[in-house]
Amino acid sequence: MHVPDADVLSPLTLDGHFTFHDAPAMARDFGNRCSLLPAAVLHPGSVSDIAAAVGHVFSLGERSPLTVAARGHGHSLMCQSQAAGGIVVKMESLRGDRLQVVHGGGVPPFVDAPGGELWINVLHETLKYGLAPKSWTDYLHLTVGGTLSNAGVSGQAFRHGPQVSNVNQLEIVTGRGDVVTCSPEENADLFYAALGGLGQFGIITRARIALEPAPKMVRWIRVLYSDFASFTEDQEMLIMAEKTFDYIEGFVIINRTGILNNWRTSFKPQDPVQASRFQSDGRVLYCLELTKKFNGDDVDTMEQEVTALLSRLGYIRSTMFHTDVTYLEFLDRVHTSEVKLRAQGLWEVPHPWLNLLIPRSSIQIFAKEVFGKILKDSNNGPILLYPVNKSKWDNRTSVVIPDEEIFYLVGFLSSAPSLSGHGSVAHAMNLNNQIVEFCEEADIGMKQYLAAYTTQQQWKAHFGARWETFERRKHTYDPLAILAPGQRIFPKASLPLSL
Ligand SMILES: Cc1cc2nc3c(=O)[nH]c(=O)nc-3n(C[C@H](O)[C@H](O)[C@H](O)COP(=O)(O)OP(=O)(O)OC[C@H]3O[C@@H](n4cnc5c(N)ncnc54)[C@H](O)[C@@H]3O)c2cc1C
Structure with a gap:
């Protein structure tokens, strides 16, 4: 693959800067199972830097192999925030300065948060006003833009919906390099496209998130x-x-x-x-x-x-x-476990996770097969299982869910600390594959969450009837398929789609 050198990026005048020495660090993620080396890392000093970089890549046209991946905290599982030979935008460079809580004045309270801000910092800031976001993930050392590009699900979702159901407005840099403000009232198609949009339609540089009074x-x-x-x-x-x-x-x-x-x-x-x-x-x-x-x-x-x-x-x-x-x-409870696992050298190990959304009508046969037959031993990590209400999920977003009023999130959150045996990636993947095969053979209407498909055929099957909309939105907002190449949904014309 042709790797662009610094000359390709030199026409850009930036508030921040590009680096090259830290490219290997951007070729890693929490999953710890794959690695794609980028050509350069952008440390944006402003939203304009991101717009300039994406706009520049757009202007190079479809024959340029350059792509751009926004990197939140790099907590993806299979290279989703990586870009082979492309530019990784370190979104965390833009956090902090623009975090602003607005309350009073007759409007429901909200916080404007940079896309690269960690949820834990959003919480610290909002708690100063006795307020907090309504919907969470179990772990808060994830970024606003990263979880909103997936869905953001935890034990509050039954009441408030996932995090994508609690956003009032977004600021986005599209795949053409345009900076667009969008909401349910303004540029609504882009707003809903980006929520759960797997980074395909634009880079979220700011999100306006609804708040509620926080309990002590x-x-x-x-x-x-x-x-x-x-x-x-x-x-x-x-x-x-x-x-x-x-x-x-x-x-x-x-x-x-x-x-x-x-x-x-x-x-x-x-x-x-x-x-x-x-x-x-x-x-x-x-x-x-x-x-x-x-x-x-x-x-x-x-x-x-x-x-x-x-x-x-x-x-x-x-x-x-x-x-x-x-x-x-x-x-912040999972961070407490993180600290303990880090101390034991058990955090930065491979994580062959499998997250499934199972319709209520099939959860009993799913459990009978999976907990009765496939998983016979204790798992190397928690197995989450809880129901949520479909009515709290907005079907205009890009998130894909089962077609039933109640469905379950089932997360097999395995760690693989050893090279062979019970604690290995091979062992966990074998069990994951058996679980997925069972779901497919029994045709229970399962959808994967945080999926890592490798072919467009698989993605089409995942989106089902919603593929047409997803594809149309891609052509509208990122026609050259510059953004989030690590999701492996749309190959850039000149790039082979392989790892
Ligand atoms: C310990 C742990 C616990 C977790 N618990 C939960 C949970 O309870 N519920 C849940 O829903 N998820 C959970 N997750 C999954 C989490 O939602 C994903 O890891 C997600 O990718 C967010 O991580 P990140 O912010 O590091 O984003 P990254 O992994 O860096 O990015 C994720 C994707 O979004 C794109 N992206 C990143 N930032 C932006 C942006 N600003 N604009 C547009 N696209 C962007 C990237 O290119 C990539 O494709 C958990 C993950 C971990 C590691």
Whole structure:
């Protein structure tokens, strides 16, 4: 492949600068399973720098092999934020200076955040005003532009929808190098295209995100089930109820007894004697995870509401654990695990993750096959499983979801620290492939989230009837297929589509 040298980029006058020595660092991501070396790294000093760089590549025409990938925090799983021989835009260079909270004046509060800002910094800033975004991801060291290019899903999505349902306005640099402000009222087609758009239509340089009053504290509760049907029945009842918890997730525990001991370090059992007698006996267990917000003076009301809600659930009574933490501690919980894993050298290992969206009508047969037959041993990482409501997802965005009122997010978040055996990439991929094959053969209407398809045929199948719109939007906003080449959806005319 022809790799452009610095001369190709020299006509550009920038507030920031290009570097070349750090290209290898931009050829890595959280997935740690593939590497595409870029030609140059842009550290933008302004939005104009991004527009100038993309506009310049556009002006070189389709015969130029140059592409441009926005890189958030590089937490993609399979090269999605990389660009072989292209330009990687380090979006984090533009954070901080433009983070602005607006409240009062008769409009609902919002924050204007740069596309490269980490969600944890958005939270720190908004908390200064007693406010916070409504919808989250489980982990906050991800960027605003990165999660909005996917969907951004967590345990608040049942109430508020994913993060893409909580954006009022975007500023975008299109694949032609134009800077466009868009919202449901202005340039709406580009607005909806970019939300969940996998970086295909433009680079998000600013997002206006809806805020709500932030609680000071949350009661964080975990209860266990051994029966999958009652676990999911309770989850569904809770996400549909008017008065309910504020966060509803769940995870699967396969053949692992130690996890209950882990809980005892940070979670208090409701009944210590009963809890100490509980034996998992190698059963597959299902943990329902919930929170309820409170501020301190309303602790009694919160406890009454929690008690009333829990009394309606069918969990194993001796397995009720809870802890009270600040809202910040709760939202930033995965970072606490990150710090521990980093210390053990277990963070920067390959992550052969598989994230699926499963229609409610198939979740029981899915569980029977996957947790009963395919996964026999404890997984090398959490297995998330929780339902969300389709009505909270806007079908004008580019996000692809199953066609059913309730569907489940099921995340197999494996780490692969060893080269062979149970902890290897090969082992995890073999299980992932079996799970996907089962879904395809049983034709259960599964859609992948954070998918890493390698051919346009696979992407067409993923988008189904929505492919036509996706393709039309690509021709409109990035006609030369300059942007986010690592998604491997649209090859640039002169580039072969291979890794
Ligand atoms: C530990 C961990 C936990 C996670 N938990 C969740 C979760 O709970 N829910 C969830 O939904 N996801 C979750 N994710 C996945 C996360 O949404 C993706 O990793 C996503 O890619 C965001 O990461 P990033 O900000 O580093 O973006 P990157 O990986 O750098 O980029 C992702 C894609 O978006 C493009 N892109 C990046 N910035 C922009 C921009 N400003 N404008 C346009 N395109 C852009 C890139 O080119 C790339 O194609 C998790 C990931 C990790 C590592």
